[in-house]
Amino acid sequence: MSPTHTLLQADVTGAYLQSQLGGRPVWIVLPPSLWPTWWSEKGYKQPVLRLRKALYGLQRFGFDWAKKAHSVLTAAGWTVIPDVVDAVYIKRDGSKVCIMALYVDDILASGPSDMLSEALNAIRGHP
Numbered sequence: 001m002s003p004t005h006t007l008l009q010a011d012v013t014g015a016y017l018q019s020q021l022g023g024r025p026v027w028i029v030l031p032p033s034l035w036p037t038w039w040s041e042k043g044y045k046q047p048v049l050r051l052r053k054a055l056y057g058l059q060r061f062g063f064d065w066a067k068k069a070h071s072v073l074t075a076a077g078w079t080v081i082p083d084v085v086d087a088v089y090i091k092r093d094g095s096k097v098c099i100m101a102l103y104v105d106d107i108l109a110s111g112p113s114d115m116l117s118e119a120l121n122a123i124r125g126h127p
Contacts, residue, residue, distance in 0.1 A: 006113040008120070012069075015105035016054040016061050019068035023060050026051045062104065069102055076122045091119050 012018075027048040032040070039047055054061035066087070070080070078089040078100065087102040091111075098111030098119050109116060 004112055005110045006116055008107075008109045008116060010107040010109070010120070012105040012107065015069075016056050016065050019054045019061075019064040021051050021054050021061070022064045022067070026058070026060075065105070066102075072123055073100075073102075076119070078119075078123075091115075 027050055029046055029048050035044070035047070054064045070086075073089050074080070076091075078091045080086055081088045081090055089100045089102065091098045091100075093115055096112050096115045098109060098116050100107060100109040107120075109120065111119070
């Protein structure tokens, strides 16, 4: 790492909840304590809901989050480093360079502090 670079570690809050669920439909049963009152009034016994957003705990959801993260990063000008791994990104601005490693919902990034701040703020809060 260059002496002019800042090292930053961050956790993406609610990462899996930010991505659309891909693959086959997943259905869940809610406990009665989370039901709207009208479900009981209609006599529902064990209603199911289809998940639209990913949740932690199922293998498929990690892939969905990685796809979402890749989409957000590339839209913000980050490029995946070819022939290394699919979770190391680079962003260039003239002679300045930022590098980011993404592991599940953890980020480790390095770059000149002004550029790094600006680059990370650009991806913060993406829907």
